[in-house]
Amino acid sequence: MSSRIHRIVPYLFVLPPLILLAVFVYGPAFENVIFSLHSWSSINPDWEFVGLRNYRQLFANPVFWVSLSNNTLYAVISVIVQVFVALGIAAVLSAGIFRPRLNTFFRTSVFLPAILPVTVVGLLWQLIYQPSIGLIDQFLFSTGLGNLSRVWLGEEQTAIYAIILVSQWQWTGYMVALFMVAIAAIPTDLYEALEMEGATRIQQFRYVTLPGVRESTLIFTVITIFGAFKVFDIVWVMTAGGPNRASEVLGTHMYRSAFRDDVVGYSSAVATVIFVITICVGIVQLMLQRDE
Amino acid sequence: MRHHRVTALAMITLFGSAAFSVALADTTINFLHKWPEPENMAYFEPAVEAFETANPDIDVEMEAVADEPYKDKIRVLMASRQVPDVFFSWSGEFGKNFARGGRAYDITDYVYDGEWEKVFPEAALQPFKFEGRLYGVPINVDAKFMLYNTSVFEEHGIEVPETFDDLLAVCATLNEAGVVPINFGNQFPWAASHYIGEIIAKLVPNDVRTADYALTRPADELYTHTGYVEALTAFQQLNDEGCFNRGSNALTHPIARGSFLAGRGAMIYMQMVEFGRISGSPIDESGWDFFTLPAFSDGAGDPGIITGAPDGFMISSETENIDEAIQFLKFLTTPEQAKQYVDITGMTSSVKGAVTAENADERVLQGLKYLDAASGLALWLDTDMDARSTEVLLAGAQGIIGGTETPEGVMEEVRHTAKLVQQER
Numbered sequence: 001m002s003s004r005i006h007r008i009v010p011y012l013f014v015l016p017p018l019i020l021l022a023v024f025v026y027g028p029a030f031e032n033v034i035f036s037l038h039s040w041s042s043i044n045p046d047w048e049f050v051g052l053r054n055y056r057q058l059f060a061n062p063v064f065w066v067s068l069s070n071n072t073l074y075a076v077i078s079v080i081v082q083v084f085v086a087l088g089i090a091a092v093l094s095a096g097i098f099r100p101r102l103n104t105f106f107r108t109s110v111f112l113p114a115i116l117p118v119t120v121v122g123l124l125w126q127l128i129y130q131p132s133i134g135l136i137d138q139f140l141f142s143t144g145l146g147n148l149s150r151v152w153l154g155e156e157q158t159a160i161y162a163i164i165l166v167s168q169w170q171w172t173g174y175m176v177a178l179f180m181v182a183i184a185a186i187p188t189d190l191y192e193a194l195e196m197e198g199a200t201r202i203q204q205f206r207y208v209t210l211p212g213v214r215e216s217t218l219i220f221t222v223i224t225i226f227g228a229f230k231v232f233d234i235v236w237v238m239t240a241g242g243p244n245r246a247s248e249v250l251g252t253h254m255y256r257s258a259f260r261d262d263v264v265g266y267s268s269a270v271a272t273v274i275f276v277i278t279i280c281v282g283i284v285q286l287m288l289q290r291d292e
Numbered sequence: 293m294r295h296h297r298v299t300a301l302a303m304i305t306l307f308g309s310a311a312f313s314v315a316l317a318d319t320t321i322n323f324l325h326k327w328p329e330p331e332n333m334a335y336f337e338p339a340v341e342a343f344e345t346a347n348p349d350i351d352v353e354m355e356a357v358a359d360e361p362y363k364d365k366i367r368v369l370m371a372s373r374q375v376p377d378v379f380f381s382w383s384g385e386f387g388k389n390f391a392r393g394g395r396a397y398d399i400t401d402y403v404y405d406g407e408w409e410k411v412f413p414e415a416a417l418q419p420f421k422f423e424g425r426l427y428g429v430p431i432n433v434d435a436k437f438m439l440y441n442t443s444v445f446e447e448h449g450i451e452v453p454e455t456f457d458d459l460l461a462v463c464a465t466l467n468e469a470g471v472v473p474i475n476f477g478n479q480f481p482w483a484a485s486h487y488i489g490e491i492i493a494k495l496v497p498n499d500v501r502t503a504d505y506a507l508t509r510p511a512d513e514l515y516t517h518t519g520y521v522e523a524l525t526a527f528q529q530l531n532d533e534g535c536f537n538r539g540s541n542a543l544t545h546p547i548a549r550g551s552f553l554a555g556r557g558a559m560i561y562m563q564m565v566e567f568g569r570i571s572g573s574p575i576d577e578s579g580w581d582f583f584t585l586p587a588f589s590d591g592a593g594d595p596g597i598i599t600g601a602p603d604g605f606m607i608s609s610e611t612e613n614i615d616e617a618i619q620f621l622k623f624l625t626t627p628e629q630a631k632q633y634v635d636i637t638g639m640t641s642s643v644k645g646a647v648t649a650e651n652a653d654e655r656v657l658q659g660l661k662y663l664d665a666a667s668g669l670a671l672w673l674d675t676d677m678d679a680r681s682t683e684v685l686l687a688g689a690q691g692i693i694g695g696t697e698t699p700e701g702v703m704e705e706v707r708h709t710a711k712l713v714q715q716e717r
Contacts, residue, residue, distance in 0.1 A: 039716060042371030043393035130547070131539030154479070154542025156694050240480060243541040244691035259364040261680040262389075264371065 029275055035268035042262055054269035063245050064270070067253045070160050074167070074249065075228035081168040082175045082224050083217060089172070090179030091205050107180070110173030118170070122237030125166045129153050156246035159239050163247055167234055171227075175220060179213060186212035215289075222285040229277050250274050319616050320351040322376035324366070325605070327637075328356035331568070335636040343623045350616050360480065370395055375608040377617045381428055383419030383601045385505060386675035390606060391422035397607040400426040402618050411625055416602045416642040419671055428604040429621050430642035431633070434565050435600030435663050436486050442579035444471055444558045452583045456491075456526060459586050463535040466558050475557035476536040477548030482674045484527070484689035485682065487561060487585070489673030490599040491526050495519035495591045498668065505677050507714040514714065515681075515707045519592050524699030526588070528692050541690050561585070564600075564659045568638030571653075582655070584662060596667030601675070602642050681710045 036055070039048045058064050093107055113121065128135045129152040140149045152162040190208045199207070232251030235241060241248035241256065248256075250270055258267035327336065333356065340352045355376070357365050362380065369375050375395060381387040390396040403409050403426055409417070412430055420428030440452070448469050453459040463473040478484050493501060496519035503509045504517075530536060537548065537557065552560040553573035562582075570576050587595035605624075607617045623629060630646035633639065640647050640656060647660060663669075674682050684705050691697025 041393070042367040043389050043395055129542065131542055151539035151542045154539045154694070156691070156696055242479065242481065242687065242690050243694055244687045244696060256683065259367050261683055262367060263680065 032268050032271050032275070036265055036272050039263075039265045041264055042258075050265065054263075054266045057266060058269045058273065063248055063253060064250075064273075066245060067248045067250045070247065070249045071229050071231070073160065074164055074231060075225045077164050078167065078171075078224045078228045079221055082172050083221050086172050086175035086220075087179050087213065087217065090176045090183055091209050093176065094180050094183040094209075095201060095204075097201075107177070110176050112173065113170040114174035114177075116170070118233045119237050121166060121170050122234050125162075125169075126153065126238055129162055153239050154243055156244055159243060159247040163235055163238050166238070167231070170234075175224070178220060179216065182213045182216035183209060218285065218288055222281055225281050226278055229274060229281070318349045319613050320353055321378060321611075321613050321616050321620060323352050323354045323378045323620070324369070324376040325354075325356050325380040326359050326362035328358055332356075332637050332639075335633050339624060339629060339632065342629075343620060346623070347616075347619065350619070352620065373610070375610055377608055377611040377613055378605050378620060379608065380603065381420075381606045382603060382672060382675035383428065383430070384671035384676035385678055387420055387428050387604075387606060388422045388506075389679075391425070391427040395609050396427040397609045397611065397614060397617075398425045398427060399429070399607060399618070403429065408622060408625075411627070411643050413642070413644060415669070419601055419669075420604055420606075428606045429625060430602035430604040431624065432565070432639045433600065433602045433642045433663065434563050434640065435598055435659055435666075435669075436490065436561060436563055436585075437582040437598075437659060437662070438474075438559055438585055439552070439562050439580055439582045440559045441552075441555065441557070441575055442581050444578075452581075453586045455586050456588050460529060460533050460535070462558075463530070463533055467534045472537045472551070472557040473535045473559060474530070474537070475548040475552040475560045476540040477543035477545040478540045478690060478693060479542055479544045481686035481690050482672075483545045483548075483561075484693075485673040485686055486599055487530070488523055488527050488685070488689060489670050489676070490585050490597070491523040491588075492520060492593070492673070493597045493599070493668075493670035494585075494587055494593045494595055495523045495526070496593045498594055498597075501593065504710070507678060507710060507717065511711050511714055514710045515703060517592075520703050520706075521699045524689075524692060524702055527689065528699060531693050536693070541693050564656060565639045567653060567655055567659070582659070584666075594667050596665075597670050598662065598666045599670045599672065600663060600666075601669060601671040604642070678710070678713050680713050681706050684709045 037049060037051060039050045039053070040046065089110065093103055096103075098106065116124075131137060131149075131151045131154065134152075136152065137149050140146055150158050152158050186208060190212075191204055194204050194208060230251060231249055232255065235247060235249050235252050236255065239247045241252040250273065254267050254270035254274065257270060258264050261267075323340070325336065327333070336354060336356070340354050344350065344352060366379060366381075369379075370390075370393075381390060381396075387396070391398075403417070416430040416433055417426060420426055420430065444450075444466070445452075448465055448471070450462055450465060451458075453462050466473040476483065496504075496517045500509070500517050500519075504515050507514065531540075537543070537551070540548070548557075549560060549562065549566065549569070551557050552562075553570060553575050555574045555578060570580065584598050605621055607614065607621070611617055624633075625643050627643060627646060630641040630643035631648075631651055634641050634647050635651045638653070638656075640652070640660060647656065649657060670676075674686065677685070685702065688697050688702030688705060692699065692702065
């Protein structure tokens with residue numbers, strides 16, 4: 001009797017979160033797939049089953065491919081900066097190179113943007129990027145580099161890069177803080193041992209820090225890629241996907257389809273694609289972790 | 293002990309008054325509009341209070357969100373079946389969409405009751421009609437004009453342009469003098485839609501244009517009139533010949549307006565409801581006036597048409613309080629309330645006789661005269677065309693400014709999208 005209770009109890013503990021997940025995550029995700037097989041709008045309540053038509057339209061729409069490539073660009077740059085550059089900064093700040101007060105100053109400085117709301121950051125950088133009157137243009141013109149001036153958010157070639165840069169500015173510090181925690185968990189005697197062997201700081205980083213944060217790096221990479229494929233707010237605030245859809249990402253494409261174009265079935269198809277991409281990234285992460 | 297008594301008394305009073313107020317307000321009507329700015333809420337809040345005082349059995353729950361988010365919010369509410377009893381709507385296709393989907397109440401018989409309809413000019417009711425039935429009550433009427441800095445015009449010996457070519461010549465003169473000809477912020481491309489909408493109306497015959505917007509022409513004829521490409525070409529000319537400030541795709545309209553008001557530009561295409569913002573600005577001191585966007589010498593459309601439209605309110609088809617909602621709208625459109633509306637907000641009113649020399653700026657009265665003299669109204673393009681084709685056209689307008697799209701290419705995409713929407717309708 002008691003062994004049966006012992007077997008059941010863990011399931012009872014897991015049950016409430018499972019129910020919540022089923023109701024608020026898996027249920028809506030499944031419902032979204034059903035939505036995507038229908039043609040319907042928020043205004044017209046009539047539903048029409050259209051099979052895979054929304055997906056065919058989606059894959060034939062050049063804006064979808066622009067969005068997907070922007071998300072990919074976002075992911076690649078974010079992984080380079082927010083994972084690898086952040087790891088480098090975290091290693092430097094954790095190595096005790098600077099005096100403690102200076103160290104605290106640097107750590108706070110890089111972390112500070114992460115506590116600002118995305119909308120505030122977007123509006124702030126919109127002003128910095130303003131043509132002619134913005135901080136960047138003012139700097140370029142006052143230093144005789146006016147010929148480098150661009151309409152950063154208003155040109156199709158530069159808009160997405162300008163937004164990605166802001167994202168890196170905001171989130172790299174946050175990742176630095178996470179890496180510093182991961183580095184702090186590495187036993188210090190490993191560093192001491194290497195130091196006694198005469199290893200340089202770069203060698204210590206190569207042979208102790210990197211293997212020590214491998215697991216964290218994998219998780220942070222996956223989180224960053226998730227974030228890059230789900231990005232919406234900063235793009236919507238800064239350019240609303242413009243000009244001419246050049247900075248559109250899957251999130252803004254989905255939103256515009258649902259709330260501007262009023263094609264909710266199509267929008268659900270975009271959401272399904274985002275879901276599939278993030279699921280794939282998640283599966284790759286699980287496989288890599290299993291290999292570990 | 294004494295504290296307990298005071299607390300108990302306070303609780304009884306609190307619950308008692310709550311129960312009393314619940315007993316007083318039998319019916320609640322939800323009211324959603326798109327004027328959350330303090331100067332506008334300064335009218336709506338007292339108006340709602342006055343209505344509630346006059347009708348103690350009706351409680352009005354008011355909510356307001358700004359222009360751009362309103363377009364999203366109302367759709368979310370529609371989809372989630374939480375449509376407010378009374379909600380704002382632009383006239384034209386935006387409102388017709390609600391009528392077509394059966395989400396707006398057919399209020400024809402309520403308005404045309406022999407009395408209420410006399411309050412409005414018929415021209416203000418017309419854009420709220422769908423298949424001959426009325427679905428909205430207009431609250432104000434707005435129009436778009438080209439404002440100019442009179443000192444700058446005088447300084448450079450510039451006359452008000454009478455044709456589109458004259459306008460291009462004015463831009464050239466101003467550019468030579470190192471003055472930004474037109475302040476233009478097109479980050480949210482509805483700004484371009486107002487230019488393009490009016491130019492289209494001047495270059496495409498009215499019946500063709502309205503049938504294209506309503507998607508009632510045969511699929512292979514949709515948006516095929518040459519006037520559309522000509523209109524986008526004219527817009528491209530404005531950009532390419534330096535009429536607009538640098539980086540218009542990265543500037544919002546309020547920033548462009550700020551530049552004009554600060555005297556950093558010679559002209560701006562602006563709505564009459566924005567006239568109130570000029571007061572006290574540098575441009576107010578240096579002097580300003582306005583003209584309608586000039587016509588084309590050989591346009592196939594209506595040269596006397598101007599961009600403008602009434603804004604108004606609709607009632608949800610799912611409302612359980614139709615009589616109270618009608619009562620509320622009747623209250624808002626009484627001559628007294630309409631005058632208050634003009635007094636406080638500085639906007640125009642669609643109620644006859646509400647805008648007078650006593651309560652409105654002379655420029656607003658002049659604008660209304662232009663409206664009266666206009667041969668027709670081209671409604672806001674972004675609310676007059678179907679939403680999907682509009683999105684394509686507006687993105688294309690940004691592309692034209694950036695030099696990555698051609699007028700022909702944009703219209704090709706618009707045609708393709710319009711056909712899709714027509715098929716699915």
